[in-house]
Structures are given as structure tokens and as C-alpha cells.
Amino acid sequence: MVAQASTAPSLLGYLDSAIEVLKRTTETLDPARMEAAVAACTTALGAGKALLVCGNGGSASDAMHITGELVGRFLKERRGLKAICLSSNPAVLTAWSNDYSYDTVFSRQTEAYGEAGGVILGLSTSGNSRNVIAAFEVAKSLGMTTIGVTGEGGGKMAAVSDILIDVPSRSTPLIQQVHICLYHYLCEQIEARLA
Template sequence: MSIDHYLELSGRVLVESARHPGCRRADAAVTAIATALSAGLPLLVCGNGGSASDAMHITGELVGRFLKERRALNCVCLASNTAVLTAWSNDYAFDTVFARQVEAYAKPGGVVLGLSTSGNSKNVIRAFESAHTHGMTTIALTGEGGGALAALSDILIDVPSRVTPQIQQVHLCLYHYICEQVEARLVADGRA
């Protein structure tokens, strides 16, 4: 495949995503996240592999800054503490490594944002179950249909593709949009 063809395919998925109802739910995610953060409640972010890197990226944008100078926001990446990930996974189960951290950081009214291209990552599913137990809102960024996370998501943002790299490319655009809008709202309201 040539670079021209690859970029055309990527562009096609972005255009389809712009029209897809699942991607339009990003605005609902902005509202939920901005509401929680403005009240000092946590945003907990998790994912595996490339989605773990995306979780760290999102957290970096919100704790640090995206486009505006502002205070730090209460955002924690559940995929970045190597000691917790390896200790808990070794002694208990990798399936519960994010749920355990949700238990540690949970606050009713906070948000858990999970990234899973298939929507079937067991540890993200368990994190969402724990989030509901603790009165937190769940937002999923997934591929088409949302997999098992669809039934556990208060807000499902699903990309109209089943090809992992294409889904991840759209996820990047979606979470950059979410970070930009959350930051803009909080700064405009004087809460950041």
C-alpha cells in the first residue's frame, strides 16, 4: 500500500466519523468531564497498549495544559503506574488492575474514561463496573459498536471502523477535541 492510499483510507474514516452519531457524543463527554473537573472530582483514564499511551496523552493534556494557561486538572492515568500495574497483576489478576485503582481514586460524580478499540478489554470492563459501584460516570472510546463496553457506558463514543490503527487515529482527534473543549469551558467559567 502506498502512503497516498494509506492517507486516503485514514481520511475516509475521519470523514465517516464526522457524520457518525457515535462520534457526535463527544460533546456529551465534554459536558460530563467539565462538570466533574469543575467540581474538583476526578477524571480517571485507562486503556491497554496503544490505548494506554492515549490514556497517558489525555492525562498529560489535562494535568498540564492543552492550549490555554490554567491550573492543573484532577486527571489520573490508571495505565501509567508500573508498580501498581505489575504488583496487582502478579498478586491478583490483570483483569482487575484498573478496577482496583478506580476503587482507590473514586468519588461519586467523577468520570472514568476507558479506551478500547474492540470495546472488549476485560480490565476496562471491570473498571467500568467498579465506576458504577462508586457512582461515577463512564465514557468509552471504542471502535464500531462498542463491544461489551457499550452496555456499561453512560456515553459511548464509537468510531465507524473495526481496523485498530484507523480507530486509534480517530481516537486521537476525538480526545484532542474533548481536551480542547473541556479546557475552554473551564477557563471561560473561571474554574481553571
Template sequence: MTLKSYFDTSIDVLKNARDHAGVQRCDEAAAAIVSALKNGGRLLVCGNGGSASDAMHITGELVGRFLKERAALDCICLSSNPSVITAWSNDYSYDTVFSRQVQAYGSKGSAILGLSTSGNSGNVIKAFQAAHDMGMVTIGLTGEGGGKMAEVTDILIDVPSRSTPLIQQVHICLYHYICEAVECGMFE
């Protein structure tokens, strides 16, 4: 593989994603987040590995700023507190590390955004189940088809690829779009 061929492959995946029905749900996701925030709820974000880094990135854009100088938005990254993650995982289970935090920080009318390239991350699935029990909206950013997350996700945004790095590249484009749409929706 050459750098040019990698760029060409990336461009092909981006073009396929642009026209994919699942990706067209980004506006619906942004509207759900805006609705949650305007009605006193918050946004929780979670993922594992590279998706944990993306979850932190999203939270940073919304708590800090994306493109507009504005007030902070109520957004918590469930993937970024090592004390909670390691204590809970050690004493109980890594599978419930996010659902436990949903119980702590979630509320009816809030939203949760979970990232999983496979759509099969057990702890994200359990977080979505806990969120549903609380009356929260679940938004999933996944790879093609959504995996097991598709069954517990209100708004599924699936990237038409099975390549983890390429899915993550598209996720960055999608969540940047969502962050901009949320800013516009909150601060017109």
C-alpha cells in the same frame, strides 16, 4: 498499499467518523468531565497497549496544558504506574488492575474515560463496573458498536471502523477535541 492510499483510507475513516452519531457525543463527554471537575471530582483514564499511551497522552494534556495557560486539572492515568500494574496483576489479576485503582482514586461524581478499540477489554469493563458502583460517569472511546463496553458505558463514542490503527487515529482527533472543550468549559 502506498502512502497515498493509506492517507486516502485514513481520510475516509475520518470523514465517516465526523458524521457518525457516536462521535457526536464528544460534547456530552466533555460536559460530563467539566461537571465532574467543577464539582470536586476527578477524571480517571485507562486503556491497554496503544490505548494506554493515549490514556497517558490525555492525562498529560489535562494535568499540564492543551492550548491554554491555566491551572492543572485533576486527572489520573490508571495505565501508567508500573508498580501498581505489575504488583496487582502478579498477585491478583490483570483483569482487575484498573477497577482496583478506581476503588483507590474514584469517588461519586467523578468520571472515567476508557479507551478500547475493540470495546472488549476486560479490565476496562471491570473498571467501568466499579465506577458505576461508586456513582461515577463512564465515557468509552471504542471502535464500531462499542463491543461489550457498550453495556456499561454512559457516554459511548464509537468510531465506525474495525481497523485498530485507523480507530486509534480517530481517537486522537476525538480526545484532542474533548481536551480543548474541557479547557474551554473550565477556563472560559
């Protein structure tokens, strides 16, 4: 049996691609949008309002990561912050999806936990996750700020995001890698202002 040559990029080629997306992000992302996201989250959490976070797949893991950093700690010793991951309770996710629809699994939890003055942060590399969009629509009806963290252009989430932070790429893994940088910065800034 003859081994086939790999068509996958080399490690250095892959890292160069990641660096290129990070570089494009520094060139296209208006820092005022990130500052608006930091301010919205800081204001809500400082007032005892919840920050709801949701996403699917890898973005669900990122939603858990963000809330873990804020409930626990990022870099400083401080009080816990009211950050709630809508992607991590398997009983809620499976019961609601089985009885109703996965498209409304986050909007139902937003009804339960959301309130005026709170914030919802939704992660979607395509910007087209129906359940995140539905959650944003409910959040807006409750008087919450909606922050979309997406890939290039924001997809359908752009229309329902008060603040859109989009990474200039269409590659899911590369978008997610930049998302980690962005939400680590968000967590660091929230903590610095509230610690």
C-alpha cells in the same frame, strides 16, 4: 535473491483510508454524545472530582496523553486539572497483576481513586478489554459517569458506558488515529470551559 513486491498499501492509499474513517466518523458520530462527554468531564473536574483514564497498549499511551494535556496544559494557561491515568504506574500494574489479575488492575485503582460525581474514560479499539469493563462496573457502583471510546459498535463496553463514542471502523490503527482527534477536541473543550 529477488526482492518481493510489497503487499502493503502505498502511503497515499493509507492516508486515503484514514481520511475515509474520519469522514465516516463525521457522518455517524452524533455530536450530542461528544457534548455529553465534555459536559460530564467539565462538571466533574470543575467540582474537584477526578477524571480517571485507562486503556491497554496504544490506548494506554493515549490515556497518558489525555491526562498529560489536562494536568499540564493543552492550549491555555490555567490551573492543573485532576486527571489520573490508571495505565501508567508500573509498580501498581505489575504488583496487582502478579498477585491478583491483570483483568482487575484498573478496577482496583478505580476503587482507590474513584468517587461519586467523578468520571472514568476508557479507551479500547475493540470495546472488549476486560480490565476496562471491570473498571466501568466498579465506577458505576460508585456513582461515576462512564465514557467509552471504542471502535465500531462499542463491543462489550457499550453495555457499561453511559456515553459511548465509537469510531466506525474495525482497523485498530485507523480507530486510534481518530481517537486522537476526538480526545484532542475533548481536551480543548474542557480547557476552554474551565480556563
